[in-house]
Every structure is written in C-alpha cells, then in structure tokens.
Amino acid sequence: ETGVTQTPRHLVMGMTNKKSLKCEQHLGHNAMYWYKQSAKKPLELMFVYNFKEQTENNSVPSRFSPECPNSSHLFLHLHTLQPEDSALYLCASSHSTSGGVPREQFFGPGTRLTVL
C-alpha cells in the first residue's frame, strides 16, 4: 500500500466508448502524474499537475483528457481510443516541485486497459 489508489484496476472498452480512470492520493501531496506503460516500452510520462494546474503535457493525443479537481484526485478521461492505446496506466504523486527541487514519486497500482 503506497497511499495512492486507482480505479478501476482493469478496464476493457471499445473504440467508440467513453470511460474515465480515477486516481486518489492520501499522502498530502500537491503534485500528481499520469504515466503509460506499454508492452516492450519503458514507462513514459503523460501529464503533470502541480497544485491542480497542468504543468506538463508530453505530446499526448487529445483522445486522452486529464482532469485534476483538487490536489488529492486525478482523472484521465478516455474517448475514441485505438487498440494501440492498450497499456497499464499508472498514477503517481509527490510533494510539489514548484520550488525547483525534484521530489520522490509514489505510484498507484495501475489500471490495465484493453481497447478492442
């Protein structure tokens, strides 16, 4: 138990569906992240939020839409995905990096997404 939870743990969706992934952290952090882990590829950063503001979008297609309503919750809204978007989606949190100091990141258990 890392203090970061994700739901659902598994998701199967069609290419025309709309679904959302949820992440919640109980660590008192102010920065939250989405990462993607595809088969045979290193984990890659998708989005970063500091104090609810998006500070990084790593050239992610618009069919992935993040939302951060507060410092404890992070969502990833999915629509019209492609089969190649099937992957493990990991959420992470850390203390804020606004002061310019890298912080240790803690990860949730991930959502394993399959797009048919």
Next chain:
Amino acid sequence: GIQVEQSPPDLILQEGANSTLRCNFSDSVNNLQWFHQNPWGQLINLFYIPSGTKQNGRLSATTVATERYSLLYISSSQTTDSGVYFCAVIYGGATNKLIFGTGTLLAVQP
C-alpha cells in the same frame, strides 16, 4: 535527451544468492529512484538516491553521480524479490519528469 540503460536485462537466481543490478545514465541527474514492479504491476519504491549509499534490509543502493551510474544490491534473495526492477532519473531543468530505464527482469527460483 538522456539515455537510461539497465543491465542485465534478465537475471535468474537461486534463492539465497546475491545480485547486483546496474543503471547507467548519459547525463548529470538531479534525482534517481529505484523501483520494484511486482507481477501485478505495482511499482514499489525502493530508494530515492541521487547520490551516495543507502541500505534497507537486504537491499542497498549506491549512486556515483560523477560517473553516471547507480547500483542496486540484493542479498540473500527470496522468491518474493522476483519482478522487474527499474531505475528512473530526473535531469536538467526538469524537476518532475521521471525518465525510466528499460528494467531488469529478475526471477528467483526456490
């Protein structure tokens, strides 16, 4: 961008054996973390170690930032140590973008 390479890519051990995993990076880093990913996908924090040496039970890690590498030592390995070990770095002006290595897949056999 920075390159993060891990070796070996795969490792099979008998229970009780010791091992050393290596992480090389191509540029100066501000942060380095080691993770263990269990078979269910959970990333477990092992060490936050931009420089120096740390120990936690049977695990220890050393980062030599000036020579751009980090080592993870596992002693008296157990079957529960099986999984993938990742190192990840933050470098340059970025303060929050972890760049992951390709991982070492460890299998500990009873």
